[in-house]
Amino acid sequence: AQSVTQLGSHVSVSEGALVLLRCNYSSSVPPYLFWYVQYPNQGLQLLLKYTSAATLVKGINGFEAEFKKSETSFHLTKPSAHMSDAAEYFCAVSLYGNNRLAFGKGNQVVVIP
Amino acid sequence: GAGVSQSPSNKVTEKGKDVELRCDPISGHTALYWYRQSLGQGLEFLIYFQGNSAPDKSGLPSDRFSAERTGGSVSTLTIQRTQQEDSAVYLCASSNRGGQPQHFGDGTRLSIL
Numbered sequence: 044a045q046s047v048t049q050l051g052s053h054v055s056v057s058e059g060a061l062v063l064l065r066c067n068y069s070s071s072v073p074p075y076l077f078w079y080v081q082y083p084n085q086g087l088q089l090l091l092k093y094t095s096a097a098t099l100v101k102g103i104n105g106f107e108a109e110f111k112k113s114e115t116s117f118h119l120t121k122p123s124a125h126m127s128d129a130a131e132y133f134c135a136v137s138l139y140g141n142n143r144l145a146f147g148k149g150n151q152v153v154v155i156p
Numbered sequence: 157g158a159g160v161s162q163s164p165s166n167k168v169t170e171k172g173k174d175v176e177l178r179c180d181p182i183s184g185h186t187a188l189y190w191y192r193q194s195l196g197q198g199l200e201f202l203i204y205f206q207g208n209s210a211p212d213k214s215g216l217p218s219d220r221f222s223a224e225r226t227g228g229s230v231s232t233l234t235i236q237r238t239q240q241e242d243s244a245v246y247l248c249a250s251s252n253r254g255g256q257p258q259h260f261g262d263g264t265r266l267s268i269l
Contacts, residue, residue, distance in 0.1 A: 075256065085262050085263075086247050086260030086262050086263055087199075087247070133199065135199075142204045142206070142212060146198055
């Protein structure tokens, strides 16, 4: 079964510094991969998704992620952190035609002024 | 525009009682999903509805859980004889086609005493 691993439940980043959240997936077939963001007391918002087109995917709020098959990774980055980026971020995987998403445990991002 | 609406936002009930959670998807969205978010288990898929097709119920944790979607729009998730381990945030999402959830509601926080 497909799954994703997100290391480091809490990530602290200085305002203006690079944001890097790591996601590694496990899948026997090419997967679809997603990043979601969750602000306090809200539902999840789709940041970006990879569906076998371009390997570098650009999303909302200046985030992007790169699919690397050789590393089974889909890391999320943003060049310069903003205070408004403080939230929880989830990586998720599904197989083509499969409507079930398997989520990682999430990264709680804290932005330090 | 209106997003995915869930009610109630919070529900506290006694162990053994039945509860109903409601989801109003975005108008015109044919796909509807229920997920559960808890500290111990993270985000878990529960059930998926797509148009008039038979729902994918494979994520429901026990026969105490059921869901229906009337008229292809509003959905109700019912938990019978609630247990303390049912305490979680129940998230509903919808999308305008099959595949993966695009728009999440803010969830119903369920607490079982």
